[in-house]
Amino acid sequence: MTKISSKLVLITGGASGIGTIMGREVLRRGSKLVIWDVNKLNLHQTLEEFKQIGEVYGYTVDITNTVWVKEMARQLEKEIGPVDILINNAGIVYGGYFHENSSEKIDKTMKVNAIAPMQLALTFLPGMMKRKQGHICNITSSAGLVSNPKMSVYAGSKWAATGWSDSLRLEMKQLKTGVGVTTVTPYYINTGMFDEVKSNIPILDQFKVARKIIRAIESNRIYLSMPWSMRFVRFSQGLFPIWFYDWFVGRLIGVYKTMDDFKGRKK
Template sequence: MSVLKGKRVLITGGASGIGKIMGRLVLERGAELIIWDINTIKIEEVQNEFSELGKTHGYTVDVSNPEQVKNSAAIVKSDIGIVDILINNAGIVVGKYFHEHSLQDITKTMDINSNAPMIITQQFLPDMLNQNSGYICNIASSAGLISNPKMSVYAASKWAVIGWSDSLRLEMKQLKKNIGVTTVTPYYINTGMFDGVKSIIPILNPEKVAKKIIRAIERNRIFLSMPWSVHFVRFSQGILPIWFFDWFVGRVMGIYKTMEHFTGRK
């Protein structure tokens, strides 16, 4: 799908961070924007801010609640129509050692980061299949490719997204359906979600990340990794002994210590 003009685009977590920026970008390209977010006040603020850019619809949705997702999807279809492009962007992170996680920390992270993209896609994919047209973009993380202390459950949730997302792409290809799937695996993004993180690899700029994601959708890219070096993670894991990989990534690059001063969004 190379043209967004006239398309209906639904973005989860669309009232802040890169979700909000992507919303602005699709409106500037002539799309109709549908925002799903848990923060009603933020949704209203974004709708007011974007009022002159194009049609914007906002819905307060807790994506960790399957019944709420199902009901909200039905309302969107009734109020607006078929969703042409779905961007599964909503996510949370808990920066603790695994043994410090509560049961709620674990279940909430998996519900929002892993289960929600699948359940939300399940609501809108049948319409895409019927019209033989659509696009699904899933925002995963480089943490879905590499293990990291103090984000074990987050990493697990993103590993799950990557496996499901690319399997979905292959299914659409096997079924010969005109439905694209892009899986995005960025490094830390400077949105506040990872406040306190220290890294010798530069933290990504939200505006640049959002622009690259929208371009990836327009160009039907299979994987989008940021920075470019993320592309070599799987290759390196395959050819290097684990002890050497751990030494290089942990000691030389300092990746395994990036979460030591994590505070997260207040």
């Protein structure tokens, strides 16, 4: 079990969506919370609300800037203390077919969704290993398991993050570090990030998702897939011919059409 109360928890992208809800959950458990977010206005509003709940700190950080990340990490540990639990929550998505994406969109998606979580883990992991305790939770996506048209760049970034996250778990276990790693692969969540997505599978409720993630960290859960049917994705990919899988998932369930009317979060 991972004890959250009295621990220092860092959540990236913690000033909106499930990041905010998870922050509220850890504060209610008696943790100290640090929020890193690139949106100054959202960060200020979240901090004002959370100060009424518990001990919270906030920093404006662009997690794609590794130099900035390293500097803010040093400042955080000097001013507050070492990070016990890192939740890599920040994410970004652009819709459209692959050839419709710009080089800038591809770079930004990969940096935010795949490279930044690795750099953040690389920054805080040595301290956790030295103390022989800690937890890293990487929120990837079911898109890290399922190919999908009009989100190929996003899926690519999440496949990378999912594979890295579970490999990291195995390394930490093999080295007997005492550091836990949880990989979260949720379906679409109603945070606004995927506005106008049409799905035959129910869109996940952000409050339920956030609570389940915190409980998964507390129980040292290896994988958290939502909804439960996502657990059978890998099994069915290996069991059935690809043409049948495409027909079943793409046409019958309609997953391959979910991004047709995608708009994304309104600015």
